[in-house]
Amino acid sequence: MSHDLITMGRVSVDIYPxxxxxxxxxxxxxxxxxxxxxxxxxxxxxxxxxxxxxITRTGDDPFGxxxxxxxxxxxxxxxxxxxxxxxxxxxxFCEIFPPDDFPLYFYRYPKAPxxxxxxxxxxLDAIASARIVWATVTGLSQEPSRAATLLALxxxxxxxxxxxxxxxxxxxxxxxxxxxAGRALERATVAVGNLEECEVAVGEREPEKAARAILDxxxxxxxxKMGPDGVLAATRERTVRVPPVEVDVANGxxxxxxxxxxxxxxxLAGWDLERVIAFAGAAGAIVASRIACSAAMPTEAxxxxxxxxxxxx
Numbered sequence: 001m002s003h004d005l006i007t008m009g010r011v012s013v014d015i016y017p018x019x020x021x022x023x024x025x026x027x028x029x030x031x032x033x034x035x036x037x038x039x040x041x042x043x044x045x046x047x048x049x050x051x052x053x054x055i056t057r058t059g060d061d062p063f064g065x066x067x068x069x070x071x072x073x074x075x076x077x078x079x080x081x082x083x084x085x086x087x088x089x090x091x092x093f094c095e096i097f098p099p100d101d102f103p104l105y106f107y108r109y110p111k112a113p114x115x116x117x118x119x120x121x122x123x124l125d126a127i128a129s130a131r132i133v134w135a136t137v138t139g140l141s142q143e144p145s146r147a148a149t150l151l152a153l154x155x156x157x158x159x160x161x162x163x164x165x166x167x168x169x170x171x172x173x174x175x176x177x178x179x180x181a182g183r184a185l186e187r188a189t190v191a192v193g194n195l196e197e198c199e200v201a202v203g204e205r206e207p208e209k210a211a212r213a214i215l216d217x218x219x220x221x222x223x224x225k226m227g228p229d230g231v232l233a234a235t236r237e238r239t240v241r242v243p244p245v246e247v248d249v250a251n252g253x254x255x256x257x258x259x260x261x262x263x264x265x266x267x268l269a270g271w272d273l274e275r276v277i278a279f280a281g282a283a284g285a286i287v288a289s290r291i292a293c294s295a296a297m298p299t300e301a302x303x304x305x306x307x308x309x310x311x312x313x
Contacts, residue, residue: 002129003077005045005264007038008055008152008163009139010114010290011081012090012106013063014293016251020096024105027095032296034070034094036114037165038136044261044283044297046075047244050268053077053130054153055122057113063089074294080123084113095310096291099249106169115145122148124155131158132264135164137201140180142172153187159267163260164193178203185217190267191261194225207232208239222279223263225256226280233277242277245285245310256294259284261297 014035017027034043040053054076059085067089071078086313101120117139127133133156139149151235152267153160162184168174179203185191191214200215201204207224214222224232230243262283266276282303290296 001051003053003126004130004268005042005049005052005132005134005190006041006055006080006127006130007018007134008117008149009036009038009136009145010090011036011039011054011056011058011067012092012108013066014246015091015093016291017094018095020098020250020291022095024093024095032066033292034067036090037138037260038134039071039076040254040257040297041134041163041260041264042076042296043071043294044258045264047261048300051077052263053081053126055117055156057082057084057116058308059083059087059089059113060085063091063237069284070294080126082121084116087113087116091112092249096251098251102252102254104253105200105210106158106167108170112140112157112249113140115142117148119145119151120149120162121304122152122155127152127155128157130156132157134161134163134264135184135198135258135273136163137177137184138165138167138170139277140184141170141177145178150187151182153184159190160188161190161192161260164191164201164217165199165252166197166270171313177201182217187216188219190221190223190262190263191217191219192223192225194227194256198224211239217236221273225259231281232276233273235273238273240274240277242274242281245282245306247285247289249288251291252288254296255284255288257293257311258289258297260302265300278305282286282310
């Protein structure tokens with residue numbers, strides 16, 4: 001079986017407060033959700049009917065079993081998800097202070113099992129035959145995940161996407177991130193990141209300069225997320241800017257993952273660049289208007305309805 005999309009890297013169980021606007025010490029109850037950026041991207045793509053799988057590792061514990069259960073419920077292939085004895089499945093807690101303050105606390109100690117993905121464990125035939133492979137810069141933060149991530153990107157012959165996904169607290173030495181991001185860009189055909197992540201990867205924060213610097217490193221498509229200014233996407237032939245879709249933000253976490261899954265869907269559908277980015281921006285806006293991440297991923301009908309509503313408005 002060939003997959004439309006295989007994502008690789010971080011997984012977690014997201015523990016989100018039921019009480020909005022309270023610090024964690026005052027929260028009385030929580031909801032449990034599947035999380036981790038590349039895992040959420042696979043869930044998002046599956047919501048559009050795409051065949052998706054995740055390469056990751058969990059603990060051999062109840063939360064690890066929950067990851068398998070949730071992936072299957074969302075229609076994501078879990079065959080490449082294995083456990084690491086002795087390491088717990090990561091948890092991620094957040095606080096929710098709309099519209100723009102969502103502190104995130106990672107519990108990935110003593111080491112996250114998703115950083116224990118070994119090169120020799122990869123199914124390179126499955127990776128090579130997938131239409132899109134999606135990996136993250138976080139996966140480059142430690143070995144053996146670093147070598148496995150670079151191998152997967154290099155083994156793929158279709159769209160190889162690197163999510164610039166930079167979380168400094170997940171690096172033992174954050175100063176190493178630019179070097180390894182650059183190595184990944186050399187193997188990728190598409191790169192996606194926000195302004196801070198672009199600055200880390202290529203030393204440029206101004207959107208057009210950042211896009212050009214990314215293209216100079218090898219990718220054919222650079223997607224620069226500009227927050228309230230929308231999204232810039234560039235190939236060597238053209239550049240498009242798409243304004244943001246404004247919504248009442250409930251929780252900004254997960255919007256980028258919804259964006260990524262929608263980008264994969266648009267690329268797989270062969271849409272023109274402006275349509276891909278407009279659709280992805282609307283998908284991200286929908287998730288930003290909801291509390292959860294994976295559970296909030298929209299369908300194509302949801303996204304088309306929002307775009308139609310904004311076009312009329």
